[in-house]
Amino acid sequence: MEKFFTPRGIALIGATANQLKGGYAIIFNLQQGYTGRIYPVNPRYEEIAGLKCYPSVAEVPDPVDLAIIFIPAARVLAAVSEVARRGIRAIMIQSAGFAESGQSGRDLQDKLLDVSRASGARIWGPNCMGLVDAHRKFVFSFASSAIWEKGLAAGPVSLVVQSGLLAAGFLIDCMAHGTLGIAKACSIGNKSDVDECDILEHLQADPETRAVAMYLESIRDGRRFIDICRQATKPIVVLKAGLSRGGAAAALSHTASLAGDGALVTGVLAHAGVTQARDFGQLMDMAKTLACYPRARFERPPRVAVITYSGAAGIVSADFVEREGLALATLSSDTMAALKSWFPDWMPVGNPVDLWPAIERHGPDKIFREALRALCKDPGVDLVVLHVFTGGRFAETDMEPLVEIARQAGTPLLCWVLGTRAAVRPFTVRTQALGVPVFREVGRSIECAAALNRPPAITANAGHAEKIGAACRQMLASADGVLDENESKNILAAAGIETVEEVVVAGRDEALTAAGQIGYPVVLKGLSDGIVHKSERGLVVLDIRSDAQLEQAFDRLSPALPSNGRCLIQRHVKGELEFMAGLVRDRQFGPCVMCGLGGIFAEAIRDRSFAPAPLARQEALAMIDRLKSSHLLDGWRGQAPTDRNALADILATLAALGLADGRIQEIDLNPLVISGGRPVAVDATIVLG
């Protein structure tokens, strides 16, 4: 990978002297900052832009580490062969017309890979905009020269973007608006070979990168991606697009249908310790915030203090603090006293700290410093959001001493600014150069404060496939398709999950006998392969309390039963809460476990949590914590609290099952009734593929 980022020489196949073409733009861009040798390759020229031009790459002299190819797709394969023969091991293909453009393009792309693999070369692209290194001023891209509009602003955030066009447009926008410094920007296009994982590994070791922002439509190797993220020492923010798509409509189980709208990706990212963004600007704002404070870690949602010159902006900030799940810091009596000494008598001290009346008396510089000093000393304050107005009659706020106060205290400081056009941009550039992120919207400043509360990287011994014993594996091996409720639960019981006591019966008499064994109240269910939603079909009668009631229920049910007439008699479990759990095999991330509230809740609120297998208990507990409704497990209206460890162990076992047998497509435990604090699987479906 190093050869892509710091090549000693670059051959450009597709160089041209036509200044309107990308083949010229690449030369132009290289000449602005690249310090190694540049070798244009094109038999039609002797010289381009003052550089000797070579008729073929075979004739390019050493040193040459990287070949950039920018010629029509049809000629790329021949060029790659030639480049590989020349012994170049890093090939960046910026041409389009491959996998993104249909089947013939896909075939062509596969052929490129055959050639490169045979020669040991790596391919970056095709259909990409290449690479920008703002610290070294390297631009390996045909991107618009507009990128140089204000010079490349070097900074601590590296950007990885899957889409070529967006990469260019977005990068130019970021650069041109100058409010964010970039370390490296990588457009990886079709990622036929070099993918987000390769780049991410490289960036984790890159000294100029302090945080990574990624825009991804797909993740090629989900498991590797998770592993890299979990081991990452630098913060990673991901905007994963396409969350609203998915095969949800065709899913058999709740678990699979719930995975369809992005909850699975959200869970995987949280599990991997990655911050999730939803929009492009937000992605960069979060990344710049994390780049400013890459080591900030909090044991609980950070307690925020807001310093403002406007009560209104303070109140709106407080509303966002609550909405983002942060806490408004309760100020210590020392802090209150310190602030009180600067405030007029009539002004109550609180958080948000409205400094205006104090500013009117003592001037802004002094008051901002005194207030910030007091708040940074306060053990109840985890971070500070500062509101600034700049421009017009207002003296420029001197940020340097403020930044220094916060830095010495180790308190992250974020800034929201209003002001005149002439003043806002220079203020933003200057303040961000001091290492403090500046925002233009109150909500964004608090969202980014919340992004500092990163999901912890958990490293625990996970419950691997080996947990699943031979008997259970054997049962799975001999089953097929959509398993009925009883088969499914037998397998889960063999894996160690507590299931409800039940007997399969074939007629009314057997049903009565079974009920006698189990003891009333019982549940009667029709049992049929492939029928997943029994309740909707009237095949479930709950809470049967006597033989007479059972006979009645049986007679009512039997016309709806399939020809074999098999039923289940089940102990009726009265629980305090209905939970659900499951497993789905995701195309990108492999087996992923789900949990959430069950029964009617699963219909009413899509509050559920996902995580990829394997799962240690600690990880499963974290997954449960991510549920918005997890507080219900602490006991509700005087009910016993749920045994979270027991619940977590079920989730870990589901993960192990998913790893133990690759044929398992879906598992659904719905409901998992919490009875006396213990989870019991009352209904279940396993789908084998």
Added chain:
Amino acid sequence: MEKFFTPRGIALIGATANQLKGGYAIIFNLQQGYTGRIYPVNPRYEEIAGLKCYPSVAEVPDPVDLAIIFIPAARVLAAVSEVARRGIRAIMIQSAGFAESGQSGRDLQDKLLDVSRASGARIWGPNCMGLVDAHRKFVFSFASSAIWEKGLAAGPVSLVVQSGLLAAGFLIDCMAHGTLGIAKACSIGNKSDVDECDILEHLQADPETRAVAMYLESIRDGRRFIDICRQATKPIVVLKAGLSRGGAAAALSHTASLAGDGALVTGVLAHAGVTQARDFGQLMDMAKTLACYPRARFERPPRVAVITYSGAAGIVSADFVEREGLALATLSSDTMAALKSWFPDWMPVGNPVDLWPAIERHGPDKIFREALRALCKDPGVDLVVLHVFTGGRFAETDMEPLVEIARQAGTPLLCWVLGTRAAVRPFTVRTQALGVPVFREVGRSIECAAALNRPPAITANAGHAEKIGAACRQMLASADGVLDENESKNILAAAGIETVEEVVVAGRDEALTAAGQIGYPVVLKGLSDGIVHKSERGLVVLDIRSDAQLEQAFDRLSPALPSNGRCLIQRHVKGELEFMAGLVRDRQFGPCVMCGLGGIFAEAIRDRSFAPAPLARQEALAMIDRLKSSHLLDGWRGQAPTDRNALADILATLAALGLADGRIQEIDLNPLVISGGRPVAVDATIVLG
């Protein structure tokens, strides 16, 4: 009010020649654009800024319609008396030091009102930044001259802001960044007399105002505010701050505690047909969008088509379309065919419409027009979001023909732009001048598209207090404090709400007799004044099926009972769904009705809806529709659908109760069990104050 907005002459009490003071800034600002007579008043000067200065307001000649007062608070009362004596009926007090600064300030403010009321004058302020009219270039304010930085950009949005400082800062920011034109900006400060309702009425009649954006911390007359908004012909967007505050901790009922976090305000605004914003920039972006399309109305969530040059931006847009509750338009076969004719063969046609491959072949201008024309013709497309890149090597997108196509079709068009710094701002200013809003973030563009889907203004005959009969009123009049469950339900039943059959009993024998009358299964509940949460205290036994079980339950319960030992025997209602409803008397909006899912749902999800009384059935139905979980009422897993009219009538009756008796502070119907589709009140509490 007209005298505040278009006075024929203005006296300025507190004028000064000191250019660093606000008393000079007001003169300076007036001189920039105000065309009427300006009369500085200050005995220390003969002349200020070339204007004759008067020793007292008594000596100011006609015409003079408005007095602006900007002197220390202590001298304001005398000045107001003098101004009133001079016969001036519009007084704008920009000085601070009144109600916002404690009790003595509050007293002083009250005295101002006494004087002005006696004279028939109106007071605007105090503690305000006054008024800006960007069309007439009137600035009646001491606001920073930075406001003139780029001239005042006149436009269609009027801004009403409660906070003085924020008004100035925010206005300067908006103006200076020049991406939004303002009609009028009104800073109403302490609104001792002139308040948001007065201004709103005036702006509704103002020809230059096409939409109103309001930042409010409090609403002085909530009922009048609702009435004005419901009758408004121009769109209104409100950022109501302080949503996370409230007396929730002290609330007795669920209804009151659920009102604490902003749901009540959200419900009231929706009921009044007002769009709610959460942040300052968003407030202005929504208002500018509504000002561009003030008459856009949709029968269902609008179906959005996205035209993009980047597949990535298209996918992210689609994710936001789903998140904001809009629909992605399904393109007609005509539209598909039209697009297909410009696309390369390998490129599938869909929505979002990714035009890049077509742009590469046919150039952007032609393709943007053809695509937009096809989409605007499509009966399945309600609005279009267009993505533009501008600057650098990219030719300027010619927006005029595009805007014209959309305008002729009557299709709202919104624009998201990326590009170079040099190009983005001029593009934005130019495009917005054509009447199309431009956004810098994908999410914001879709949020604002969603804002076009305004809550409908419902005008129906509401269920007024007269609905409540004399018997019910009498029962309320003879009750006091926190009523017990039985008293509460008797009153509700008298008002026409269906309640569960129940008998009050005083001992085991009475309980057995009552159960015999009602028929098993029954519920046993301890009955005690002031005990609201009976379940948590173990005072409820559900689903008792026999005398033996009842005796057992009674013996278990009785030690926990209060000395009178009174209990309730209730029919056990097995419902398919637990709902809840209630009433809370809000300080700003009077009696407000609440509904939502009940039982454990009320703990798990705070999904509830509020609306102010009175409520017609149609309004109550709209209120139910606003619940995220309202789809559960359509029948869940084969259950009967809930009778929404019956539910709506209960809500209307609660509203009528709130209007009929001002002593009712809270009513809680929790749960309101839906049984066979009909709502039955199973538990209830009324709190009289």
